Amino acid sequence: MAVNIEEILQSHRQESQWTVWPEIEAQLSQKLQEKASVLVKGTGDEQFVALAKALQGRVFPQLETLRLHWNRLSEAGILELGSVILMGNLPALKVLNIANSFRRENWDFGIGDSGLIALTTALGSGSVPHLKSLQIGDFDKSLHDEVFGLQSARALAELFLLGSLPQFEDLRLTGLHSEEGVVAILTGMEAGKFAKFKKLRLEECEIGFEGALAVVKALHSPNFSALETLNLQDNVGQALGDDGVVILSSALRTAHLNVLQNLWLHNVSMGERGLMELASVLGDGCLPSLKKLYVAGANHTPATTDAFIQAYRENSSLVVTIYLRRPNLVASEEEVNHWETEGPVDVEVEENLKEFESQLGEFRSRNEKLAEYMKHAGAVQTPVVTNTIVTEKLDSEVETS
Numbered sequence: 107m108a109v110n111i112e113e114i115l116q117s118h119r120q121e122s123q124w125t126v127w128p129e130i131e132a133q134l135s136q137k138l139q140e141k142a143s144v145l146v147k148g149t150g151d152e153q154f155v156a157l158a159k160a161l162q163g164r165v166f167p168q169l170e171t172l173r174l175h176w177n178r179l180s181e182a183g184i185l186e187l188g189s190v191i192l193m194g195n196l197p198a199l200k201v202l203n204i205a206n207s208f209r210r211e212n213w214d215f216g217i218g219d220s221g222l223i224a225l226t227t228a229l230g231s232g233s234v235p236h237l238k239s240l241q242i243g244d245f246d247k248s249l250h251d252e253v254f255g256l257q258s259a260r261a262l263a264e265l266f267l268l269g270s271l272p273q274f275e276d277l278r279l280t281g282l283h284s285e286e287g288v289v290a291i292l293t294g295m296e297a298g299k300f301a302k303f304k305k306l307r308l309e310e311c312e313i314g315f316e317g318a319l320a321v322v323k324a325l326h327s328p329n330f331s332a333l334e335t336l337n338l339q340d341n342v343g344q345a346l347g348d349d350g351v352v353i354l355s356s357a358l359r360t361a362h363l364n365v366l367q368n369l370w371l372h373n374v375s376m377g378e379r380g381l382m383e384l385a386s387v388l389g390d391g392c393l394p395s396l397k398k399l400y401v402a403g404a405n406h407t408p409a410t411t412d413a414f415i416q417a418y419r420e421n422s423s424l425v426v427t428i429y430l431r432r433p434n435l436v437a438s439e440e441e442v443n444h445w446e447t448e449g450p451v452d453v454e455v456e457e458n459l460k461e462f463e464s465q466l467g468e469f470r471s472r473n474e475k476l477a478e479y480m481k482h483a484g485a486v487q488t489p490v491v492t493n494t495i496v497t498e499k500l501d502s503e504v505e506t507s
Contacts, residue, residue, distance in 0.1 A: 138161070144172055146173070155183060159227075165195050171201040175203070180206075181221040188268065189228075191228035191229065192228050200236050203241040204241070219254060223263065230270050234271070239277075241277075241307075248470070263291050272300050277308075278309070284309040292324040302331055312341065312342050312344050313341055314346070322353055331362050334367045335367065341374045345374055346376065352380065371404075391423070422476050427467075
């Protein structure tokens with residue numbers, strides 16, 4: 107359900123010469139009753155405060171998802187939301203998503219550190235024990251405006267250590283311009299008391315050498331043994347680079363990440379050496395559940411194409427799709443409303459990479475055919491046919507096509 111506060115205001119103004127906020131709040135409270143999911147779009151601080159006041163008026167036991175998208179918020183609005191949480195009025199809340207919500211015309215960087223600190227204080231109160239997902243920042247890659255620093259990162263780290271979010275499993279934070287802050291968050295998550303993490307997304311964050319070490323250390327902890335998505339794309343300031351990717355590969359090679367399905371390493375200043383290391387990881391049979399690898403912006407060469415092809419040949423169970431080009435986030439209306447899409451619906455046209463992707467796609471298809479063949483062979487109990495024979499046959503088909 108989308109809550110359009112402006113429509114309520116317009117209707118109210120047609121009936122009354124003056125804006126009577128208590129009446130607005132009463133209408134909002136009525137609209138919110140018995141709703142499990144609420145989307146709020148396009149409001150400013152004054153309107154959002156009215157929404158928060160409505161939420162402060164009673165308990166909403168059914169509300170599980172609250173998405174605040176494209177709003178013009180500052181610390182004041184977030185403080186009111188924090189009060190709602192502290193009052194215990196959202197006891198069933200599972201998803202809190204604050205995306206692209208700041209006052210663009212003033213360029214004041216939205217909720218900022220103080221707003222995020224206030225929010226984490228509220229979340230740490232124990233009033234939302236069912237919270238599973240927290241997503242904060244500018245997920246529209248054309249914006250890059252919301253910025254957080256060390257203070258708010260430390261507040262997040264302390265939140266994870268409190269143990270007040272036992273079911274927490276999904277963090278998406280964009281715009282943390284402090285590597286020390288990244289290290290603090292990862293350290294808190296490593297030692298935190300919550301459910302095993304499924305999604306960790308630190309986008310447009312400063313992750314260099316020290317950050318890479320912190321990522322690896324965290325990924326080795328039991329808290330991340332169920333991780334399905336790891337997104338470290340679009341580094342700012344210090345970047346992973348080849349050295350960071352090589353460090354990261356030490357975690358990718360362990361059984362801790364056996365269920366990882368999506369790995370995002372777009373625009374992390376990766377060169378040929380980093381790509382070759384990733385190809386080696388895949389060829390060695392690591393990351394057995396990986397379905398998608400995103401490496402746009404890397405220094406891709408014919409040698410790295412050969413390395414990935416060799417990985418497909420050496421590891422016949424490898425069926426990962428490797429995206430060498432940057433996804434265009436051309437999302438459906440539903441995805442835009444939820445703003446949780448990470449693409450790709452379409453991809454940017456980079457002619458020099460089309461042939462590389464085509465070659466990799468052929469060998470991925472070859473492995474998919476092999477998997478289907480072996481599955482069928484086992485189902486009908488045909489005589490044993492070795493992977494080697496089938497692989498050689500499919501290799502021949504690829505090379506002659």
